[in-house]
Each structure stands twice: as structure tokens, then as C-alpha cells.
Amino acid sequence: xxxxxxxxxxxxxxxxxxxxxxPAVAVGGSLLFDEQKHIFxxxxxxxxxxxxxxxxxxxxxxxxxxxxxxxxxxxISVLGRFIPFFKPITAITVITAMYLGxxxxxxxxxxxxxxxxxxxxQGPWTAFQMLAWGLIGxxxxxxxxxxxxxxxxxxxxxxxxxxxxxxVMDVWTVLWYSAGFDIELYLLSLxxxxxxxxxxxxxxxxxxxxxxxxxxxxxxxxxLKYGV
Numbered sequence: 001x002x003x004x005x006x007x008x009x010x011x012x013x014x015x016x017x018x019x020x021x022x023p024a025v026a027v028g029g030s031l032l033f034d035e036q037k038h039i040f041x042x043x044x045x046x047x048x049x050x051x052x053x054x055x056x057x058x059x060x061x062x063x064x065x066x067x068x069x070x071x072x073x074x075x076i077s078v079l080g081r082f083i084p085f086f087k088p089i090t091a092i093t094v095i096t097a098m099y100l101g102x103x104x105x106x107x108x109x110x111x112x113x114x115x116x117x118x119x120x121x122q123g124p125w126t127a128f129q130m131l132a133w134g135l136i137g138x139x140x141x142x143x144x145x146x147x148x149x150x151x152x153x154x155x156x157x158x159x160x161x162x163x164x165x166x167x168v169m170d171v172w173t174v175l176w177y178s179a180g181f182d183i184e185l186y187l188l189s190l191x192x193x194x195x196x197x198x199x200x201x202x203x204x205x206x207x208x209x210x211x212x213x214x215x216x217x218x219x220x221x222x223x224l225k226y227g228v
Contacts, residue, residue, distance in 0.1 A: 010055040017052040018106055018138045026127040030175045033124075042114055042126040049110040049134060056103035065228045069219070070096065070104050077112040081120070085199065089113070090161050091207035092215075093137040098148055099219040100228070102141020109133030125172055132168035136161045148216070158208040162201030166193045 022045055029041030053070070073096045080088035089112050097105020113129035140147060140157065147154045170189040174181055190197075222228065 013052065013055045014103070017048050017055075018135060022048050022131055022134065026131045027171075027175065029127055030124050030172060031180075038124040038126065039122050041124070042117075042122065042130065045127050045130045046110060046114050049107045049130070053103045053107040056101045065226050066100055066104060069100060069222065069228065070107055073100075073104075074108050074111045074115070077108060078116045081112070081116045086203040086206065087200075088203070088207040088211065089116075089133055090136055090165065090200070090204045091158065091211055093133050094140040094147075094154075094158065094161065094204075094208065095212055095215045095219070097137040097139075097141035098144045098212075099216055099223065102138040102144075105137025105141045106134040107137075109135075109137040124176055125169070128169055128172035132165045135168070136164060151212070154212060155205050155208055158204035159201040162199075162204045163197055165200055166190065166197040169193075 025041060025044055025048065029038060029044075033041060053067075056066070073092055077089045077092040080092065089109065093105050093109035093112065096108045110130040110133065113126060113133055117123075117126045117129070143157070147157060167190070170186060170193060171181070173189045174186045178185055
């Protein structure tokens with residue numbers, strides 16, 4: 001397992017990868033590549049997500065243990081996507097970020113989209129799903145302490161995450177159909193997506209309400225026991 005030892009480099013990568021590089025890859029890929037080549041864009045986003053995760057390593061052994069936990073949370077998230085209508089991916093991503101860090105949250109959100117889409121269908125939308133769920137996890141990691149202490153804030157974050165997911169995905173919708181960004185088309189896409197956005201928000205609220213406490217307690221015990 002690779003460990004990045006330069007702390008200054010870590011800080012730079014933690015900002016550049018999720019906020020600049022991956023969004024640029026997702027947007028650039030949608031404009032430059034046809035649908036058959038988008039799996040390569042998605043794989044590049046997955047690689048960058050892994051690099052971001054590595055920036056959170058302090059020691060090789062703890063990094064490896066975090067990777068095992070992230071693999072388990074990703075598997076749970078992927079399986080949860082098979083639940084009809086209500087999907088727990090956002091909730092699992094947020095919970096992971098709260099207890100294992102924003103880098104781990106980004107990776108779980110990103111890989112959940114990529115892996116589950118091998119069943120649900122890969123395409124130019126995959127990179128944007130990876131970006132959307134990844135950013136939701138990354139920001140949750142930055143807000144971890146207040147989210148842990150305030151359940152109302154956590155549930156509100158889940159609802160807003162449902163809205164944010166639609167905002168990101170509708171950027172893809174506009175770029176794909178107009179080969180460029182059109183604000184009028186974007187607003188129309190947001191309006192058309194309102195029923196789905198409401199479903200995302202309600203789903204996030206329910207799953208965070210049900211899962212946050214039991215999953216959080218288990219992750220805290222594992223962190224304490226294994227020094228993660």
C-alpha cells in the first residue's frame with residue numbers, strides 16, 4: 001500500500017483532486033469522447049479517487065485497515081442500490097465520511113457508482129454519478145464533527161445532498177444533449193427532475209435516520225479496536 005509522506009503535497013492533492021481535477025475529467029470526458037469510450041473516463045475518475053484516498057493515510061498499516069473498511073462499506077452501498085426506488089448510497093457514503101474521513105467518503109461514493117453501473121449500465125453519466133456521490137462524501141467528511149453531534153443537521157444534509165445530486169447530474173444532461181452548457185436547458189432539466197430529486201431527498205432522510213446511529217457506533221468500535 002502506497003503512503004504519501006509529503007504533507008504539503010497531501011494538502012494540495014486533497015483540494016485539487018476532488019474540487020478541480022475530477023470535475024474537469026468528468027466535464028471534459030462528456031465533451032470530448034463518444035459513449036463507447038466513457039468507461040475509460042470513469043476508470044480515470046476511480047483512479048483519482050483512490051489517489052485522494054491515499055492522501056489520508058498516516059501509516060501503512062492504518063491505511064490498509066481503512067481500505068478494508070472502505071471495501072466493506074462500498075459493498076454494502078452497491079448491494080443497497082438494488083433496493084427498488086429508495087437507494088442508500090448517499091447515506092452509506094455520508095456515514096463513511098463522518099467516521100473514516102472525507103477521502104474515504106469520496107472513494108465509497110465514487111466506487112459505488114462505478115461498480116453498480118456494471119449491472120445498471122455504464123455510460124457518460126457514470127463519471128458524473130461518481131463525482132456527485134464522491135463530493136457529497138467529501139464534504140460530509142469536512143463537516144464530520146457537527147454532523148455527528150447534531151442529528152437534525154445530519155438529516156438536513158441528507159436532504160440537501162439529494163438536491164445537490166440532481167444539480168450535478170443535470171449538468172451532464174445539458175452537456176450531453178447540447179454539446180455545451182445552456183442555462184435555459186439546465187433550468188428545464190432541473191424542473192423535469194423534481195420528482196426524482198424529491199425521491200432522492202426523502203430516501204437520504206430515511207436511510208440516515210435509520211442507519212446513522214447503528215453504523216456509526218460499529219465504525220467507532222472498529223476504529224478504537226484496530227487503531228484506524
